[in-house]
Every structure is written in C-alpha cells, then in structure tokens.
Amino acid sequence: MKWFMVLVSVFMCTQTVAVDKWRGLLEIQPHVFLTIGFNVDPVQNKMTLDSPNQGKFGKSPTEYTVSDSVISFKDTDLQAEFKGRIEGNTLVGSFIQGQTMPLTLHKLSEQDxxxxxxxxxxxxxxxxxxxxxxxxxxxxxxxxxxxxxxxxxxxxxxxxxxxxxxxxxxxxxxxxxxxxxxxxxxxxxxxxxxxxxxxxxxxxxxxxxxx
Incomplete structure (x- = not known):
C-alpha cells in the first residue's frame, strides 16, 4: 500500500504547547486514516497543526480563524484548508486538499x-x-x-x-x-x-x- 500527500512533507517537527488539543481522523482511502491535530489557544488567538502518527508537529498555517464557534485555516504550502463549527467538545467541518473530505475532531480530555x-x-x-x-x-x-x-x-x-x-x-x-x-x-x-x-x-x- 502506497500513499503520499503533500501534508506529509511540510510539517515542522517542533512540538507546540497549546491550551486546547483537538484530534480527528481523516480517511484518505478506505479504512486508512491520517490523524489530524489542531492546537488552539483561544486567549492568544494562536493555532498550529499536527500529524501525530507521522511524528510531525507545530505547523503554523498561512492564515487561520479562532473563535468561540468557528475554527478554520488555509495554508499555501499544504494547498489545504479547513473550516469547522464547534459543537461543545466536537469540531465538525470539511478538510479540502484537492478534494473535499469530512473531518470531525474532538477536544482531548484530561485523561486523553x-x-x-x-x-x-x-x-x-x-x-x-x-x-x-x-x-x-x-x-x-x-x-x-x-x-x-x-x-x-x-x-x-x-x-x-x-x-x-x-x-x-x-x-x-x-x-x-x-x-x-x-x-x-x-x-x-x-x-x-x-x-x-x-x-x-x-x-x-x-x-x-x-x-
């Protein structure tokens, strides 16, 4: 099985500490997923991206929006974007990179x-x-x-x-x-x-x- 995405090669490898960690699974082919992570600091209005199961952390997107109801980003390196709506501890949206894919993320609990x-x-x-x-x-x-x-x-x-x-x-x-x-x-x-x-x-x- 071979698959490569632009997403793989451009992540930075420096872990970023954030207030809220969101994680979700992006299905890139049937039954094969890529773990996507958002690190969001709503107080300082900061956001970085992770791909944990590839050991990549701390990618700063080109532009992003963080609010009480919406989290979104666009990145020119990845040629990707996401827009999602916060519903409690769930972030429901769409990830676009060549094609539009549904992506739901969950805020990690203290136990997580x-x-x-x-x-x-x-x-x-x-x-x-x-x-x-x-x-x-x-x-x-x-x-x-x-x-x-x-x-x-x-x-x-x-x-x-x-x-x-x-x-x-x-x-x-x-x-x-x-x-x-x-x-x-x-x-x-x-x-x-x-x-x-x-x-x-x-x-x-x-x-x-x-x-």
Missing part, C-alpha cells in the same frame, strides 16, 4: 492528555531470512484511545491500520486485519519485547524514537 506520553514512533527490525526489515509502529492519541498504524519503509508501505491496539507501561499489543499480523510484547530495557506473528512467529523489539 495523560496518554500523550505513549504517543510517537516505535521502531524495530524483523529478521526475514537473515535480512533485517525495519518496521515502525506509529501511535497517536485520539479521543478516549489511540489510532495506530504500521510502516514498512523498505517496502514503501505506510499507514497500514492496526486493530485492537493497546499500550501501557507494561505491554503493547496489536493486530492488523489488512496484513494478517499480530504482536504482543512486554516492556523491557530495550523497549517492548515480544513476538510478531504473520504466518509464523518472529522476535521483535519496538523502541520508542526520541524526538
């Missing part, structure tokens, strides 16, 4: 914000007939949970959706219906150490990448 410590890229290598195959598990915090995906850069495969993903300070587990795989690992000194199963078992250690 506590899960941000698990957000990031977890890297490891599978041994395929004596040759290393790098894999990356991308983890993004969403409302009341996570959105996770698997990248295999050497195979030019990105954003493979993961199902039944769990993570805490003891273990990480996931499966993928798309590729018929699953993983279960316990947290050790080198990361989450366990077994990746796809037809047969392979040892795999996933270590969080430092930003």
């Amino acid at each position: 914000l506590k899960q941000l410590k698990y957000e990031g890229a977890y890297q490891g290598e599978l041994d395929i007939n004596g040759k290393p195959l790098p894999v990356i598990v991308q983890v993004a915090v969403t409302k009341e949970g996570f959105y996770s995906s698997l990248d295999s850069p050497a195979q030019q495969s990105f954003g493979i959706p993961l199902n039944k993903f769990t993570i805490d300070n003891q273990k990480m587990t996931f499966s993928s219906k798309m590729i018929g795989a699953q993983f279960s690992g316990k947290l050790g000194k080198e990361g989450y150490q366990g077994k990746f199963v796809q037809g047969f078992e392979m040892p795999l250690t996933l270590k969080k990448k430092r930003l």
Whole structure:
C-alpha cells in the first residue's frame, strides 16, 4: 500500500504547547486514516497543526480563524484548508486538499492528555531470512484511545491500520486485519519485547524514537 500527500512533507517537527488539543481522523482511502491535530489557544488567538502518527508537529498555517464557534485555516504550502463549527467538545467541518473530505475532531480530555506520553514512533527490525526489515509502529492519541498504524519503509508501505491496539507501561499489543499480523510484547530495557506473528512467529523489539 502506497500513499503520499503533500501534508506529509511540510510539517515542522517542533512540538507546540497549546491550551486546547483537538484530534480527528481523516480517511484518505478506505479504512486508512491520517490523524489530524489542531492546537488552539483561544486567549492568544494562536493555532498550529499536527500529524501525530507521522511524528510531525507545530505547523503554523498561512492564515487561520479562532473563535468561540468557528475554527478554520488555509495554508499555501499544504494547498489545504479547513473550516469547522464547534459543537461543545466536537469540531465538525470539511478538510479540502484537492478534494473535499469530512473531518470531525474532538477536544482531548484530561485523561486523553495523560496518554500523550505513549504517543510517537516505535521502531524495530524483523529478521526475514537473515535480512533485517525495519518496521515502525506509529501511535497517536485520539479521543478516549489511540489510532495506530504500521510502516514498512523498505517496502514503501505506510499507514497500514492496526486493530485492537493497546499500550501501557507494561505491554503493547496489536493486530492488523489488512496484513494478517499480530504482536504482543512486554516492556523491557530495550523497549517492548515480544513476538510478531504473520504466518509464523518472529522476535521483535519496538523502541520508542526520541524526538
């Protein structure tokens, strides 16, 4: 599976602290999503954009509007725009980048914000007939949970959706219906150490990448 968007390459990699964090899932092809984040400071009237499951944070849009009822932006680098209306803790709108796509974001709760410590890229290598195959598990915090995906850069495969993903300070587990795989690992000194199963078992250690 291959997909690339202009959105991928132009995000800045500096995390921005904001008053409100909004997160939503943009469906870029059937059952494949891109996590979109808005960091909004309504007091200072500031806004930045995140793509958490790609490790990109702090993109300042060309222009934006922040009010009690509306959040919108346009960006010339991304050739993208969004306009949404706030309905309580939900932001409902449309994301336009070549085509118009519905996008609903939710304001992260205090409990959601506590899960941000698990957000990031977890890297490891599978041994395929004596040759290393790098894999990356991308983890993004969403409302009341996570959105996770698997990248295999050497195979030019990105954003493979993961199902039944769990993570805490003891273990990480996931499966993928798309590729018929699953993983279960316990947290050790080198990361989450366990077994990746796809037809047969392979040892795999996933270590969080430092930003």
